[in-house]
Amino acid sequence: MANGNGNGHGPRVRVGAALEKFDEKMRGSQAWTAIFRPGSVYRRGYTDSPRNRSYVIMNNVLYHLHPVKVKRHSVKVSYTLCLGGLSFFLFILLTVTGIFLMFFYRPTEAAAWPDIKTLETAVTFGSLVRNMHRWGAHLMVLSVFLHMCRVFYHGAYKAPREFNWVIGVVLLLLTLLLSFTGYLLPWDQLALWAVTVGTNMMGYTPVFGSSVKYVLLGSNEISGDTLLRWYVLHVLLLPFVIVIFMAVHFWRVRKDGGITGPL
Ligand code: HEM
Structure with missing residues (x-):
């Protein structure tokens, strides 16, 4: 996937369609980056993989409130x-x-x-x-x-x-x-x-x-x-x-x- 963030650091991980779309809009904002630290994973050139998607969740206290994976029946x-x-x-x-x-x-x-x-x-x-x-x-x-x-x-x-x-x-x-x-x-x-x-x-x-x-x-x-x-x-x-x-x-x-x- 082409680098969508314009900083030349490689492709970003697809975290989830809705989140990604929202992030796309907010990306320019310094406040957004400071709070969610999206760059910590996908701006540094990680590829899109289940493991890296897990990192996005685990490295952030707000996303961390939810488990990386849930069983289908539990939702x-x-x-x-x-x-x-x-x-x-x-x-x-x-x-x-x-x-x-x-x-x-x-x-x-x-x-x-x-x-x-x-x-x-x-x-x-x-x-x-x-x-x-x-x-x-x-x-x-x-x-x-x-x-x-x-x-x-x-x-x-x-x-x-x-x-x-x-x-x-x-x-x-x-x-x-x-x-x-x-x-x-x-x-x-x-x-x-x-x-x-x-x-x-x-x-x-x-x-x-x-x-x-x-x-x-x-x-x-x-x-x-x-x-x-x-x-x-x-x-x-x-x-x-x-x-x-x-x-x-x-x-x-x-x-x-x-x-x-x-x-
Ligand atoms: C302030 C009260 C309570 C809150 C906010 C709360 C919240 C929750 C939540 C959000 C879950 C996840 C699954 C679900 O929604 O069913 C859960 C699971 C669970 N709760 Fe509660 N709970 C409360 C009281 C109780 C009571 C009174 C009992 C039993 C005496 C209990 C025993 C359990 C058990 C054993 C699970 C795991 C269920 C499973 O694995 O299917 N909880 N609780």
């Missing part, structure tokens, strides 16, 4: 129903909408509920974003659960994927905890009583019951301390932990040789 929507991907998408949506909500919400007994009312009635797109966050949370719980059912149905919990199944169980727990901690934040009657019932149930934990309840409430009964505690868990600690577990989960999918095949 078939009917196999995974995209439930894992959907759970991840919903998590991103919840993060973006959650950051928006944080601009208008203060986690104190006096401000929490009035802030929610202001958000609903006086903030541009406030009601929309709040509902996206709430519905997104319900949907994420559902999609993670259905993803787990799909994985179980395909027997993907068996060797060599047992470890990733365990990581998955932790992800399910973290998703439920995120959902539950978020539920208290509007500081309305529904939230207060849901959390009262939930923490009373935790109080029946054998041996450590009262300590567990105290740690969860931040005092002897539900109060502003509980609100602050659950807010920090909801916006900081739990998202931080779930991101780490997701990274391990995705990494394991690749290390286990991609997803399972049809039985």
